[in-house]
Amino acid sequence: MIISQFMTQEHRDCDTEFAAAEQAVANGNWVEAEEKFLAFSNDTLRHFKREEEELFPAFEAQTGSSEGPTQVMRYEHEQVKGLIGKLAEALEAQEKDAYLSLCESMMILLQQHNMKEEQMLYAMCDRVLPPETKENTLEKMKHVEL
Amino acid sequence: MFSQNGLSLDQAPPISVVFRFFFSGALFGILAGILILFFQTAVFDAHSKEAVTLTHTLTLGVMLSFMFAALFQMLPVIAGVTLTSPVKKANLLQYPFILGTISLLFAFNHSVPWLFGAAALLLGGSILFITLVMLKNLIKLPNHSSSSKGMLAALISLGIVILLALYMTGTLGGVLDGVYYTQVKAAHYSLGLFGWITLLIISISFQVIEMFYVTPAYPKLVSKYLPLTLLLLLVTTTAIGLFTPEIWYISNILLALLLTGYALLTLKRLTQRKRPLTDATVWFWRLGLGSLLVSMLSMVLTLFMDDMFIKTLSYIFFSSFALSIVFAMFYKIIPFLTWFHLNSQGYFTAPMMHEVIHPKTAMKHLYIHLATIAAFVLSVFIPAFIFIAAVLTVVSFGWMTYQIIHAHLLYKKTQETGEKFEMNIA
Numbered sequence: 001m002i003i004s005q006f007m008t009q010e011h012r013d014c015d016t017e018f019a020a021a022e023q024a025v026a027n028g029n030w031v032e033a034e035e036k037f038l039a040f041s042n043d044t045l046r047h048f049k050r051e052e053e054e055l056f057p058a059f060e061a062q063t064g065s066s067e068g069p070t071q072v073m074r075y076e077h078e079q080v081k082g083l084i085g086k087l088a089e090a091l092e093a094q095e096k097d098a099y100l101s102l103c104e105s106m107m108i109l110l111q112q113h114n115m116k117e118e119q120m121l122y123a124m125c126d127r128v129l130p131p132e133t134k135e136n137t138l139e140k141m142k143h144v145e146l
Numbered sequence: 147m148f149s150q151n152g153l154s155l156d157q158a159p160p161i162s163v164v165f166r167f168f169f170s171g172a173l174f175g176i177l178a179g180i181l182i183l184f185f186q187t188a189v190f191d192a193h194s195k196e197a198v199t200l201t202h203t204l205t206l207g208v209m210l211s212f213m214f215a216a217l218f219q220m221l222p223v224i225a226g227v228t229l230t231s232p233v234k235k236a237n238l239l240q241y242p243f244i245l246g247t248i249s250l251l252f253a254f255n256h257s258v259p260w261l262f263g264a265a266a267l268l269l270g271g272s273i274l275f276i277t278l279v280m281l282k283n284l285i286k287l288p289n290h291s292s293s294s295k296g297m298l299a300a301l302i303s304l305g306i307v308i309l310l311a312l313y314m315t316g317t318l319g320g321v322l323d324g325v326y327y328t329q330v331k332a333a334h335y336s337l338g339l340f341g342w343i344t345l346l347i348i349s350i351s352f353q354v355i356e357m358f359y360v361t362p363a364y365p366k367l368v369s370k371y372l373p374l375t376l377l378l379l380l381v382t383t384t385a386i387g388l389f390t391p392e393i394w395y396i397s398n399i400l401l402a403l404l405l406t407g408y409a410l411l412t413l414k415r416l417t418q419r420k421r422p423l424t425d426a427t428v429w430f431w432r433l434g435l436g437s438l439l440v441s442m443l444s445m446v447l448t449l450f451m452d453d454m455f456i457k458t459l460s461y462i463f464f465s466s467f468a469l470s471i472v473f474a475m476f477y478k479i480i481p482f483l484t485w486f487h488l489n490s491q492g493y494f495t496a497p498m499m500h501e502v503i504h505p506k507t508a509m510k511h512l513y514i515h516l517a518t519i520a521a522f523v524l525s526v527f528i529p530a531f532i533f534i535a536a537v538l539t540v541v542s543f544g545w546m547t548y549q550i551i552h553a554h555l556l557y558k559k560t561q562e563t564g565e566k567f568e569m570n571i572a
Contacts, residue, residue: 015360019420026423079490100423101500105489107421108482111357112223119291120226 002138003055003129004122010047011114014040018110022103030094037091041084042146048077050141055125058137062128069121076113083109159218159232161487161557166236167215168476169550170244174207175543182536187529190458199254204465205338206247206269208543212472213346214239217280217297219479220350225294227283235276242272253318262319270312277305292369296349299377303341306381310334329391333384336394339464340401341380344438347471348408349373355412358478359428360420368411376404395449402442409435409442426508427474433516434470437463455526462522473515476546477508484553488560495564502553514542 021036056070083106090099129137181203182189185196218236221227229235246268253261284298310330317324352369355361363369383397413435416428444460447453481499488496518538525531 015420019360019422023422082489097500098498101498104478104499105482105485107360108357108478109486111360115353115357120289123289 001126003125003134004118006138006141007047007051007055007122008118010043010050011118014044014047014110017043018103018107022100025091025096025099025103028096030091033099034091037087041088044080044084046144046146048081049146050144052077053144054137054141058129058133059121059125062130062133069116069124073113073117073121076109080106080110080113158222158483158486159229159236161483163232163236164215164219164479164483165550165554166240167211167218168480169547170240171208171211171215171472172543172547172550174203174211174247176540176547178203178208179536179539179541179543182532182539186532187525190454190461190526192457192461195254195257199251202247202250202254205343206250209343209468209472210243210273212476213343214243214276216346216350216475216479219483220293221280221283221297225284225291225297226287226289227280227294229279229283235279239272239276242268246270246272250315253315257318259319262315263321266312266315266319270308270315273308274305277301277308281305291353292364292366292373293349293353295370296345296352296373299373300342300346300349303337303345303377303380306384307334307338307342310337310384326388329388332391332394333380333387336397336401337380337384340405341377343468344405345373345376347468348376350475351412351471354475354478355415355431359416361415361418364411364415368408372404372408376401379404398449399446402446406439406442409438425477425505426512427477429512430470430474430477430515433512433519434467434474437466437470437519441467458526459523462519462526466519470515473511473546476549477503477511480549480553484557488557488564491561492566493560493564494566495560497556497560502556503549507549511542511545514538514545518542 017036017040021033021040024030024033024036052074056073060066060070083102087099087102087106090102126134178200181196181200185200188194188196189200191197214236218229218232221229246265249261249268250265252258253265281298281301284294284301287294310333313322313330314324314327314334316322317327352364356363379397379400383393386393387397413432416431419428441460441463444456444463448457448460481502484502485496485499518535518541521531521535521538525535
């Protein structure tokens with residue numbers, strides 16, 4: 001379960017950063033909000049990159065399919081990236097209501113996406129990838145940077 | 147690689163499928179308020195035709211509509227079940243369902259045997275059809291989550307509830323002799339309220355509490371075994387209860403214990419939210435779970451003392467439980483779906499969730515809903531309050547109806563006039 005554990009922990013860390021940024025915006029503390037939002041967006045985008053460059057190709061090679069769940073996950077990554085862009089604009093313009101509104105959409109979208117990955121995709125990766133491939137993929141993912 | 151009708155969107159049903167069930171549920175809610183205005187405190191006597199009529203307006207007309215909305219949306223998203231031709235299925239379900247519900251309400255109120263027959267055909271046919279379709283798809287799933295298993299258990303309950311209802315309408319319509327009528331009625335009531343409504347809410351909550359509020363997951367022991375335990379308890383009691391009706395006393399105490407545990411655990415989860423902001427939906431959940439606790443306590447008390455007031459309080463708070471949670475879900479689902487569908491169709495100008503329904507609007511509904519419950523509780527002691535309770539019920543569901551119409555118009559307007567980003571990456 002090494003893939004599940006590592007990737008799920010990354011999801012939880014991003015959630016914490018996201019909630020901290022949301023709270024800072026609600027309090028009107030824009031400096032702190034920017035700092036927390038940057039941490040959230042950088043960590044989320046790095047997590048996506050780890051999946052798209054290492055984990056998904058390894059899964060696709062093993063299962064021989066690039067049309068299945070990884071395709072859905074890639075599409076959802078694009079949706080999340082779009083929202084990150086809109087959140088950044090709202091933060092830049094210091095539009096509190098717009099930021100908090102976008103937070104609602106982001107959280108539902110992201111949590112729904114995370115659940116699919118945690119309950120289905122990571123579990124499948126841990127099941128189908130040979131132990132050596134799994135360890136190599138995990139090591140490679142840890143070295144991916146933005 | 148992906149089109150504007152992306153794979154994610156393909157998994158979700160068209161927005162109209164969800165909107166239409168919320169809409170019909172809200173209209174039945176307005177009808178419930180009007181009925182209370184006419185029936186007044188006669189609705190508190192569980193054996194009166196007024197109480198039976200109102201109960202079915204709420205459980206069938208309101209709750210079942212909302213729960214169909216939830217199932218059509220949630221089955222693909224959280225259980226991974228894709229229903230083919232959802233619009234056709236929604237049509238096949240909704241029209242006979244509405245006609246059947248209205249026939250049943252008239253049948254109860256005017257004791258017309260042939261209307262029981264019509265209601266049985268329309269409701270039995272449509273509900274059993276969709277229950278079987280959903281069950282068939284759920285059973286085929288290769289990977290089950292705690293939510294999908296819970297939905298399976300809840301749908302099995304719904305199927306049994308309808309079969310029991312067919313036995314009763316058969317008796318009332320003069321087709322069956324109804325030897326087991328009293329026992330079947332007890333089972334129909336408990337399976338409907340606990341096996342269907344409560345169990346479905348519990349199953350959905352396993353995912354949405356975590357998803358909407360970012361809380362720790364429910365303990366595996368609870369999410370894995372609670373739905374099945376509830377179903378087994380209810381089905382076993384139903385079977386034994388045919389011959390030994392007293393078994394329901396024990397069963398009700400066990401049910402109350404299990405549901406109290408669930409309510410306390412969920413209330414605790416809500417205190418463990420990573421997102422500390424508290425919106426109306428969090429309060430709706432707290433109110434619903436608090437109401438479940440009061441309802442269970444009063445249900446157990448009525449087993450030991452035959453007190454009309456306590457019995458009535460248990461009905462009022464059970465309704466408050468179910469409706470509060472429906473409202474909590476409604477204020478997340480409608481704004482999210484409106485934004486999500488338009489955004490996925492590529493509209494730059496897709497309204498944000500707060501533009502569809504502003505958090506302050508949801509907060510106002512919370513106050514109306516709180517006042518409605520308070521008026522009902524007061525009317526148990528001071529009957530004149532029932533008029534205020536009735537009017538507030540109409541206002542509460544009227545408020546909801548307006549939000550659905552507003553969201554629908556905004557959706558259509560954006561589709562007609564919104565700027566669209568053409569994603570044609572093939």
